[in-house]
Amino acid sequence: MLLYSNISLSVEAPEFLLNCFVRSPIWQRWLSLPLSILFLLAMGANATLLITIWLEASLHEPLYYLLSLLSLLDIVLCLTVIPKVLAIFWFDLRPISHSACFLQMFIMNCFLGMESCTFLVMAYDRYVAICKPLRYPSIITDRFVAKAVVFILARNTILTAPVPILSARLHYCGKNMIENCICANLPVSKLSCDNITLNKIYHLIVAWTLLGSDLVLIFLSYTFILRAVLRLKAKGAAAKALSTCGSHFILILFFSTILLVLIFTHMAKQKVPPEIPVLLNVLHHVIPAAFNPIVYGVRTKEIKQGIWKLLRSGG
Known part of the structure; x- marks a missing residue:
């Protein structure tokens, strides 16, 4: 019997199980409705923003191309996590x-970095x-945006690809219950029978190299x-200059505040x-994805005008 038990534990489970508040059904009931609303809001708002920028010729400018990229990333991240x-x-x-x-795991790590x-x-x-308004048209060009997009894709794909590769090379035996709603690197790696020190070190280095350096x-x-x-x-x-940064600064607050709170709660696991x-x-x-396009839509006159034009033409 002992021999049979040892053999069964060494067999790799064909799949993982996501323990997403299964032990707290009341959390599931209360969260399903607001999460569904946020998901629909994120999909609808980002799709509207993308269509508006695509159809409105006056929005074919570098800043709005970057905003389109942000909306695409938000849509992919939402679709990767929330439906599951x-x-x-x-x-x-x-x-x-x-x-x-x-x-x-790869999409979450890569697209959050992007x-x-x-x-x-x-x-x-x-x-x-x-700071350099007279040189703005010559510096921030369509070519600059194209180079920036290539850099964003290359940097994050190259640096985050090893994260799921390192996890996939591990031998998973016995436990297959992920104590999370998503396939985060460390909760998955901890199920392995192998040493995961390399996974932990690389995960920490990449997180601080990408997100840390960007925030600095x-x-x-x-x-x-x-x-x-x-x-x-x-x-x-001064007020006019700051107003041009307001929308972008609010988006950064959405993104970084939740990220920092998440980091601190992980550091204080015993206390929460x-x-x-x-x-x-x-x-x-989902929260940044839901509110990013709304913030830009409300605070940017050109986008508001483009959305109204789109709605009038649709009606």
């Missing part, structure tokens, strides 16, 4: 194959617009912007319920 979470809530569809799990890098490029755009450079950009704004003497010039980091992990993939 809702399927667990509604139909208890917890199983996920190894290949699907590692693919989800989103962070897009914010960095947008911060540089605002820096040039305010964004902070420096806004430091230079604020310094330039404070030097403006003309009446109302285990459901909280899992919930924040899910919300980080």
